[in-house]
Amino acid sequence: MARSSQEIIALFDKYVIPNYTRYPVALTHGEGPFVYDAEGNRYIDFFPGWGCNMFGHSPKPVVKALEGQVERLLHVPNSWYMEEQGVWAELLSERSFGGKAFFCNSGAEANEAAIKLARLHTPKGKYKIITFYNSFHGRTMATVTATAQEKYHQGLEPLLPGFTYCKFGDLAGVEAAIDDETAAIMVEPIQGEGGVNMPPDGFLQGLRDLCDKHGLLLIFDEVQTGCGRTGRWFAYQYFGVTPDVMTLAKTICSGVAAGAMLCKQELAPSLRRGMHASTFGGNPVAASAGIATIKMVEEFGYLDMATKMGEHIKARMNEWKKRMDIIADVRGVAGMIGLELKIDGACFVQSCMENKVLINCTHGKVIRLLPAVNTPLDVLDEGLDVLEAALKKGA
Numbered sequence: 001m002a003r004s005s006q007e008i009i010a011l012f013d014k015y016v017i018p019n020y021t022r023y024p025v026a027l028t029h030g031e032g033p034f035v036y037d038a039e040g041n042r043y044i045d046f047f048p049g050w051g052c053n054m055f056g057h058s059p060k061p062v063v064k065a066l067e068g069q070v071e072r073l074l075h076v077p078n079s080w081y082m083e084e085q086g087v088w089a090e091l092l093s094e095r096s097f098g099g100k101a102f103f104c105n106s107g108a109e110a111n112e113a114a115i116k117l118a119r120l121h122t123p124k125g126k127y128k129i130i131t132f133y134n135s136f137h138g139r140t141m142a143t144v145t146a147t148a149q150e151k152y153h154q155g156l157e158p159l160l161p162g163f164t165y166c167k168f169g170d171l172a173g174v175e176a177a178i179d180d181e182t183a184a185i186m187v188e189p190i191q192g193e194g195g196v197n198m199p200p201d202g203f204l205q206g207l208r209d210l211c212d213k214h215g216l217l218l219i220f221d222e223v224q225t226g227c228g229r230t231g232r233w234f235a236y237q238y239f240g241v242t243p244d245v246m247t248l249a250k251t252i253c254s255g256v257a258a259g260a261m262l263c264k265q266e267l268a269p270s271l272r273r274g275m276h277a278s279t280f281g282g283n284p285v286a287a288s289a290g291i292a293t294i295k296m297v298e299e300f301g302y303l304d305m306a307t308k309m310g311e312h313i314k315a316r317m318n319e320w321k322k323r324m325d326i327i328a329d330v331r332g333v334a335g336m337i338g339l340e341l342k343i344d345g346a347c348f349v350q351s352c353m354e355n356k357v358l359i360n361c362t363h364g365k366v367i368r369l370l371p372a373v374n375t376p377l378d379v380l381d382e383g384l385d386v387l388e389a390a391l392k393k394g395a
């Protein structure tokens, strides 16, 4: 089991479906903000686990909780009760709007559950869901249809009927799109994959008001923004607008695969017995990691730390912006930062990687950072120095 990156890549070429664009490096292990490749190179990871690894790689308290759990019980299906899932639901509910949870294994599945709940809850004949351009909700047929980006639809048609797309930030457009068949509005409080787009002032509250006026469910996709990413438990708290339904995944278990949908108490009976299920959803291993994640955030004060980290990163980037013409905008909050360029950003991902710093570029021109919220300041600055130098060189 000690193959080189080249040997591992050869395995993929032969046996793994090539549906991803991969960097030509095989990663083998990690610790906190660092990850290592098969050749022993150390990288500073500003995008750990595609934003799932909230505390970087293999955080000790989560690993410990998992070790204890895998010895006791790996999996029991949802035909039984298990303490871990119940406690996890309680912890999530107490930190959000006091609702009930359904557990699954990914963000797409959490959104599928929310879409089903919306259709099951609303009266017969109401089935349409309004979503937004530049959104990202997942890759299953329903969630890819909810994702209003043409590039993800090509060749998959016919898509699932019942989705209406509006412009993110355009309240009048949303109001005009609501008709007698509309059941819900689904939105990311901050669009992640679409470019770290902050909602314009009053937009989320405006959606809340429209939902109240027309009897629609407001669904927040917090798969990327949830569980501390914005310096609050959930982004809806950062904006002060409470949804009826919220979906979580990515950071929820510090990198262990899991997802959840939370809904208000009164909606829970609509996902009635037998209408939805997930074999692995809420399994004891995921639940233990989920519980440990919540405890870690509280024990180490990571919500405040995330906020401070974001301020530090943005302050540095705003300095760069003064001197570098290629920078169009600096935005985001806490552990979710976007640096919009006037030019294509892929080459900077490449040059940072060559200098052993891992970042992401989304939507063509937006450098996106989702660093571990416990990244030490000196490591943070070391990585930002590399990004700054790369941008300078490319400008």
Ligand SMILES: *Cc1c(COP(=O)(O)O)cnc(C)c1O
Binding pocket: 105, 106, 107, 108, 109, 111, 136, 137, 138, 139, 188, 192, 193, 221, 222, 223, 224, 225, 249, 250
């Ligand atoms: C990543 C993401 C998803 C999809 O999650 P998967 O676990 O890949 O299915 C859905 N919504 C948002 C906002 C995301 O960032």
